[in-house]
Amino acid sequence: MVDTAQRPTTPTTSTDASVDTGPIKIAGDPSAPAVDLPTLNRQLLGTWADVRLAARELTARPEMQRIEGLSMDEHRSRVFGQLKVLADLGHVHRAYPKHLGGQDDQGGNIAAFEELVTADPSLQIKGGVQWGLFGAAVLHLGTKPHHDAWLPDIMSLKIPGAFAMTEIGHGSDVASIGTTATFDSETDEFAIHTPFRAAWKDYLGNAAKDGVAAVVFAQLITRGVNHGVHAFYVPIRGEDGAFLPGVGGEDDGLKGGLNGIDNGRLHFTNVRIPRTSLLNRYGNVDADGTYTSSIDSPGRRFFTMLGTLVQGRVSLDGAATQASALALTIAITYGGQRRQFTAGSETDEEVVLDYQRHQRRLLPRLATTYAQTFAHDEFLVTFDKVFSGKADTDDDRQDLETLAAVLKPLSTWHALDTLQEAREACGGAGFMAANRLVGLRADLDVYATFEGDNNVLLQLVAKRLLTDYSKKFASADVGALARYVVQQAADRAYHGTGLRTLAQAARDFGSTARSVGQLRDTNVQRQLLTDRVETMIADVAGKLRSANKLPRKQAADLFNSHQNELIEAARAHGQLLQWEAFTRAVETTDDAGTRQVLTWLRDLFGLGLVEKNLAWYLIHGRLSAQRAQSVTAYIDRLIARLRPHAQDLVDAFGYTQEHLRAPIASGIELERQNEAREYYRKLRDSGTAPVQEKAVKAVKAVKAK
Amino acid sequence: MVDTAQRPTTPTTSTDASVDTGPIKIAGDPSAPAVDLPTLNRQLLGTWADVRLAARELTARPEMQRIEGLSMDEHRSRVFGQLKVLADLGHVHRAYPKHLGGQDDQGGNIAAFEELVTADPSLQIKGGVQWGLFGAAVLHLGTKPHHDAWLPDIMSLKIPGAFAMTEIGHGSDVASIGTTATFDSETDEFAIHTPFRAAWKDYLGNAAKDGVAAVVFAQLITRGVNHGVHAFYVPIRGEDGAFLPGVGGEDDGLKGGLNGIDNGRLHFTNVRIPRTSLLNRYGNVDADGTYTSSIDSPGRRFFTMLGTLVQGRVSLDGAATQASALALTIAITYGGQRRQFTAGSETDEEVVLDYQRHQRRLLPRLATTYAQTFAHDEFLVTFDKVFSGKADTDDDRQDLETLAAVLKPLSTWHALDTLQEAREACGGAGFMAANRLVGLRADLDVYATFEGDNNVLLQLVAKRLLTDYSKKFASADVGALARYVVQQAADRAYHGTGLRTLAQAARDFGSTARSVGQLRDTNVQRQLLTDRVETMIADVAGKLRSANKLPRKQAADLFNSHQNELIEAARAHGQLLQWEAFTRAVETTDDAGTRQVLTWLRDLFGLGLVEKNLAWYLIHGRLSAQRAQSVTAYIDRLIARLRPHAQDLVDAFGYTQEHLRAPIASGIELERQNEAREYYRKLRDSGTAPVQEKAVKAVKAVKAK
Structure with a gap:
């Protein structure tokens, strides 16, 4: 095993790792493959590399960064001040229209925004509340008069605002919120009202202190008909900072993290707003109370409105992946220097990253972080195409929704898992706030449940997969099913996000994956991962077939009895999408050494997924017992091979000491x-x-x- | 499914759940088994039930509890003040000798101590530093003159002290610490010295602020010989609070949690202490510099000294289990009341605990928490016997060490996992500091790496299992091995903690566990779990057989290439010990309804372990593919059966609102x-x-x- 402890670590001042670090040959074996750091760094930075590098210059500035140990009030004030800097720099305006000073740049906006997580997740999320939720709701749900009236002040932070969707009683099920907006044609006003305690808006950033307005989601009622949830622009505080008449609220107080954000509750007692304060892009009320909408189906209208706010999930996927990369950079750098216990020598203690267990703890998580990084860049490209209008067919939008619903859960959970493992891998030092891991973990905790609870999102994905399945096979007889051809090429099936299908022949490869060599084969991995999702969905679909004929309660019970399986199938689907993105990235890597190392890392990711679900492959006859054992043995070999490249692979993320700010990684x-x-x-x-x-x-x- | 949402929740004022809650029959089905709450509550409280109830009266007092949002300095001051209350009440003196005002009650001391975690983990751990580490080191490593000189003031908190073992450079490998204590016969003194930066003592509670003395672990050097690590009593601060000459240090500052404790670093520049300040129970230096010890082997002496401090691990196992129980009480109570989404009805939303996924998230963790609770009580009994001298043979001590090394990792990791799942299961409400889950998680984070890093501890256990294996089979021929009889009865093999063995016949039961009925069978579960540990150890032992003949470096590499397997085998062994304790607890439950429900819960724990390692059982031919699938199906049935009892099962822990202090569980x-x-x-x-x-x-x- 090559000792990399004497290697220079991440550069201390440059903001781009590619500047002063050339390709590194592994000591002792000049023929061994090596990573070309500048190339890999650029590849990881992705489509909006320059935007990211510029953002990293900003996040390297001390005044934009979190200071540990501030009181909640101090932290809130600091972040609010930083938000003003973001506004003054236009850092957060890229997505807004050019005529208002923005750049109409959707993808770049998210790329720049998610980089903020390395400065302070509170800064990221508070910025997200202001410009990604509150402002974006005015932009996407409002129309020109709203844009002209409010967007300039929202962009400049003259109007800080809350995004008042979630209520105490309804988070995941937004359609069931209790707040009402009842039209009164006599005064040409809506009355915004909170009918009971569970309908208080809750967990809203900017609500406890800074917000002077809110976009309030409420059931739109006119002429005795409830047209479902719509958004309304509602001033909540006067110039003196006090609530306006009819508005009330509370401070959520201290949270598990993100304490730079002033989350709070709001309630409304028949607060009157002009009819024109309805954000009316998808639904309008005339002076006489007539409701009209360009989208006839109330259900579709609701999901279209919510769909315009998908960018929150996009940015959480990116930010969570960055936090994982940062954590692994810290833990792997430290693990490559830290020594504990003598083993192979009387005098020299072992570098802890040379212990197999330590490698097993960190390197598979590094492989997943790479997969996520590549998957996220593709996700961002899809988002950009849809939101810029370059490609926004129903299929495109559905792909975007699916990616958001499946990638955000996987990456936010992965971040928590990785931050924790990195923290433990650094021992007591990892528990010190100065080394950043505990603070990042505390802040990112809530990423798993906000902007869509992870389990609820995965269930949505599962439902889509079931729909895909039934569309494809509803009327197919067994022969048609068997003839269904595996789509191996880089056609739409691989770029889209729907259920993949394998030819029947491919589904039998349990008998073909006989050697370790085959486990390395890209198509064998693809088949193993694809087959599992398809078979899981087919299994559940078969069990649910009778649900249509059952009374509602029994149908619900039947569905519920397979809920866990369905969510696991959705998870497997998301992992497949990540694996596909990783594979495409490997295929576009020109440098031979980098490509070899990335292939090992991709194999580690792919076979790691197979190993985690080995019982499934055995039960379903996809792998023999002997072959199953060789999966683990081969993973052990991959990990040993990757060990000498571990420092390169984290250095390639390109974080400098200004971003890491962890003494143990210095x-x-x-x-x-x-x-x-x-x-x-x-x-x-x-x-x-x-x-x-x-x-x-x-x-x-x-x-x- | 029975709706328990209308059930009264945990009592709001009583400190004992058994006072006002009678046996509860499940609505709608009078013949269904029901838990007898008072009986189960008493059973969970365990051997030191009365001590625990008294401690819970103390932890129910607001002045002993954590206040969220205090600054680090305020929190430190508050906890120090609470420590004085503990001292004044004698709450923390039970383990000390009667003639000094203690009670010579080892088990009761830990039981009372670990209850403090529900008040504030900082209080628990700071108390642990003062009386469980610093004071206990003087008690167990010192002799009568030391006891007389210092214990009264340590007990009263007149001398707050640090336990200065860990160094920046050495945590897990204590034997390699760098601090030296060199005897100078001319002055009859030891010189305590820190030779380099990595030898600074670090992460020491009481070091940053409150400590006026420290027990310092250092390499004892006299007459040119290093006798290994010994403990020395060293004053560090004068009455003015400043460091004494030669002593220096730093504040560790903010941590991921436990910020009520003033952790810090210490270093020593030839600090002179009298020869008699060596805590000399296991090793002494005469005035002429001659070293003597009652334990000849330096290795055994070192481990004996460390062994006297095992109580830290005992109490962490208990505290972590309590935190898990508290978290599940909060999440299950909330989950049984919270509603989201309609499914089976047009108007009534579902209680979230009725969703299969929600049950899958919480109930298996409840089963594990029960297993840990019962295993911990037995652990505590073992500890009490050894430390009271009632039973402290080498075997007893080895059992205690093994229990400590295997249970502490499992329960501390389980607590982090459970606190996080409970937090997510409560959504945004779970992220509010007021609902306690995030704060407890932050505090308990470090339990996974202090008092023995979890991975290092499990490796120790694995080494013991390998030793047990080689002792049993070193000279056994195949016939002897086959005749080795399974020890089914409650004999020493089941009460001890060493490697279990099954008869060859039992090892073939893959072919016998053919029905779901058999999975319910206690002995089948025992065999499945026992067989796995034994086979894993036997496999690795076979692979390591050649290590003795290899050069040191190659032997180390060979061992390292199986490190991950070994640690997983140790984990499996610990889970088996927990399962055995759970099974013994079920067997002693008289009430038929309670026993039935506990049996289901035990089955859920046992089969959950099988399900997690299903691939192993399939690869090794212990379960057929069909049988493996029925494990999951049966777990689903168990979970559905346990759902109506979920509230009872958490109420039985006996926490009142004063302990929960989570509005969402009120x-x-x-x-x-x-x-x-x-x-x-x-x-x-x-x-x-x-x-x-x-x-x-x-x-x-x-x-x-």
Whole structure:
């Protein structure tokens, strides 16, 4: 095993790792493949690399960064001040229309925005509330008069605002919120009203302190008909900072993290707003109370409105992936320098990253983080195409929704898992706030349940997969099913996000994956992963077939009895999408050494998924017992092969010390280790070192004989 | 499924759930088994039930509890003040000798101590530093003059002290610490010295602020011989609070949690202490520098010294289990009241705990928490016997060490996992500090790596299992091995903690576990779990057999290439020990209903372990593919069966609102849900409810025909 402990670590001042780090050959074996760092760094930065690099110059500035240990009030004030800097720089305006000073740049906006997570997740999320939710709701749900009236002040932060959707009683089920907006044609006003305690709006950023307005989601009622949830622009505080008449609220107080954001509750007692404050892009009320909408189906209208706000999920996927990359950069850098216990030598302690268990803890998570990084870039491209109008067919929008619903859960859970493993892998040092891991974990905790609860989102994905399945096979007889051809090429089936299908022949490859060599084969991995999703969905679809004929309660019970399986199928589908993105990235890597290392990492990701679900492959006859064992053995070999490249693979993320800001990843551990080793070397050389009691006893024992 | 939402929740004022809660029959099915709450509560409280109940009266007092949002300094001051209360009450003196005002009660001391976690984990751990580490080191490593000189003031908190073992450079590998204590016969003193930066003591509670003395672990050097790590009593601060000459240090500052404790670093520059400040129970230095010890082997002496400090791990196992129980009480109570989405009805939303996924998230973790609770009580009994001298043979001590090394990792990881799942299961409400889950998680994070890093501890256990294996089979021929009889009875093999063995016949039961009925069989579960550990250890032992003949480096590499397997085998062993304890607890439950429900819960725990490792059982031919599938199906059935008992099972832990202190578990959610449902019911009845647009459209569509 090659010792990389003496390698220079991440650069200390440059904002781009590619500047001063050339390709690195592994010591001792000049023929071994090596990563070309600048190339890989650029590849990881992705489609909006330059935007990201510019954003990283901003996040490298101390005044934009979190200070540990501030009180909640101090932290809130600091973040609000930082938000003004973002506004003044136009850092957060890229998605807004050019005529209002924006750039109509959807993808770049998200790329720049999600980089903020390395400065302070509170800054990221508070910015997200202001410009990604509150402002975006005015932009996407409102029309020109609304844009002209409010967007300039929203962009400049003159109007900080809350996005008042979630209520105490309804989070995931937005359609069931209790707040009402009842039209009164006599005054040409809506009355915004909170009918009971569970209908209080809750967990709203900007609600506790800074917000002077809110986009309030409420059931639109006119002429005795409830047209479902719509958004309304509602001023909530006067210039004195006090609530306006009829508006009330509470501070949510301290949270598990993100305490730079002033989350709070709001309630409304028949608050009157002009009819024109309805954000009326998808539904309008005339002066006489007549409701009209360009979308006839209330259900479709609701989901279209919600769909315009998908960018929150896009940015959480990116930010969570960045936090994972940062955590692994810290833990792998430290693990490559830290020594503990002698094993192979009397005097030299082992570098902890040379322990198999330590590698098993960190390298598979690194592989997943790479998969997510590549998948996220494709996700962002899809988002950009849809929101810029370059490609926004129903299929495109559905792909975007599916990606959002499946990638956000996987990456936000992965971030929590990775931050925790990295923290533990750094021992007590990992628990110190100064080393950042605990703070990031605390802040990212809520990413798993806001902007769509992860389990609820995965269930949505599962329902889409069931629909795809029934569309494809509803009327197909068995023969048609068997003839259904596997789509191997890079056609729409692989770029889209729907259910993949394999030819019957491919589904039998349990008998073909007989050697370790085959496990390395891209198509074998693709088949193993694809087959599992398809079969899981087909299994559940078969079990649910009778649901249509059952009374509502029994149908619900039947569905519920397979809920866990369905959510696991959705997870498997998301992992397949990530694997596909990783594979496409490997295929576009030109440098041979980088490509080889990335292929190993992709294999580790793919086979890691197979290993996690090995029982499934065995039960369904896809792998023999012998082959199943070789999966684990091959993963062990991959991990050992990747170990010498671990530092390169994290350095390639391109974070500098200004982004890491973790003393244990600064090289200080290597300095301390070297100082201690030098001390003992000199002591041994001096001849004055105390003798170990054990050695004295051994000498005595020999003499006694 | 029985709706338990209308059930009264945990009592609001009593400190004992058994006081006002009688046995509860499940509504609708009088013949269904029911838990007898008072009995189960008492069983969960365990051997030191009365001590725990008294401790819970203390932890129910607001002045002993954590206040969220304090600054680090305020929190530290508060906890120090609470420590004085503990000292004044004698709450923390049970383990100390009677003649000094203690009670010589080892088990009761830990039971009372670990209950403090529900008040504030900082209070628990800071108390642990003072009386469980610093004071306990003086007690167990010192001798009578030390006891007389320092214990009274340590007990009263007049001498707050640090336990200065860990160094920046060495945590897990204590034997390699760098601090030296060199004896100088001319002055009859030891010089305590920190030779380099990595040898600074670090992460020490009481070091940053409160400590006036420390027990410092250092390499004892006299007459040119290093006798290994010993403990020394070293004053560190004067009456003015400043460091004494030669002593220096730093504040660790903010941590991921436990910020009520003033962790810090210490270093020593030839600090002189009298020879008699060596805590000399296991090793002494005469005035002329001669070293003597009652334990000849330096290795054994070192482990004996460390062994006297095992109580830290005992109490972490208990505290982590309590935190898990608390988290599940909060999440299950809330989950049984919270409603989201309609499914089986047009108007009534589902209680979230009725969703299969929600049950899958919480009930298996409840089963594990039960297993841990019972295993912990037995662990505590073992600890009490050894430390009271009632039973402290080498075997007893080894059992204790093994239990500590295997249970502490499992329960501390389980607590983090459970606190996180509970937090997510409560959605945004779970992220509010007021609902406690995030704060407890942050505090308990470090339990996974302090008092022995979890992975390192499990590796220790694996080494013991390998030793057990080689002892049993080293000289056994195949015939002897086959005759090795399974020890089914409650003999030493089941009460001890070493490697279990099955008869060859039992090892073939893959072919016998043919029905779901058999999965329910206690002995089948025992065999499945036992066989896995034994086979895993036997496999690795076979692969390591050649290590003895290899050069050191190659032997280390060979061992390292199986490190992950070994640690997983140790985990499996710990889970088996927990399952055995759960099974013994079920067997001693007299009430038939309680016993039935506990049996289901035990089955859920046992089969859950099988399900997690299903691939292993398939690969090794222990379960057929068909049988493997029925494991999951049976778990689904168990979970559905346990659902109606979920509230009872958490209420049985006996926490009151004073311990939970989570508004979402107070019944407030049920009130809000009822208010909302009542509002809609009245609205429907009034005839003035707005009509849904969808309904209007449906009517129009009918009319148009």
